[in-house]
Amino acid sequence: MVKNPNYRGISASFWRSLAMVGDASTRRVLGTPFCGKGEPSQIIRVGHASPACVFRNVDVFGGEG
Numbered sequence: 001m002v003k004n005p006n007y008r009g010i011s012a013s014f015w016r017s018l019a020m021v022g023d024a025s026t027r028r029v030l031g032t033p034f035c036g037k038g039e040p041s042q043i044i045r046v047g048h049a050s051p052a053c054v055f056r057n058v059d060v061f062g063g064e065g
Helices: 011-016
Strands: 006-008 018-021 028-037 042-050 053-055 059-061
Antiparallel strands (some): 018 053
């Protein structure tokens, strides 16, 4: 398990590497307090709910072990 990972890949290949999806007990709302984009800068709080997932053969780098 890696905390705060980065990953890269092609979207279709990434989603095809999805091997397992957790049930409702693993669902969490996670996000960032600052999602900035646009010109001029637009800053909003963003959160997305999702269950724990397992991906195979994804190029993961950085983060903390």
